[in-house]
Amino acid sequence: MPNKRDTFNRRLLEAIKNGKDVRSVPARVVKQAAEQAPYESDIQQACIRWFKRNYPQLAEEGMLFHIANEGIRLGGMGARTKREGVVKGVADLCLSIPMHGFGALYIEMKRPHCYQRPEQKAWQANVEKYGSKYVVCKSVDEFAIEIRRYLTR
Incomplete structure (x- = not known):
């Protein structure tokens, strides 16, 4: 059944x-x-574990990192984080290695059956306009494919 x-x-x-x-x-x-579906955080953590196993040198050097840009901030914290540079729609992860003519790879993690918000699509358009690659991944398998494709010389 x-x-x-x-x-x-x-x-x-x-x-x-x-x-x-x-x-x-x-x-x-x-x-x-x-x-x-699994939570976005669980998928992202599994992706980071996969990356550390498959690209230990790059992981050790900190070339793939999480952009802590989410969450609700209470009181004056929201205004302070905006002054510090928080921008709506920024991707979850950045692989900060230029490859194939791109400046970096930005990865937005999503749960299956979930989609980008308008501000995420706008940020994607901007980052692509300035020469970086942007992908949306909903599983470790999708993440692995995108990382391998990007890092293949």
């Missing part, structure tokens, strides 16, 4: 194949699928 996630994925695939608007999938089904 298929689980709820399999059912959702099958319905989503059918909607895409038949040219239907994917948004025609009921919101409650999308919400259930999202609730069953």
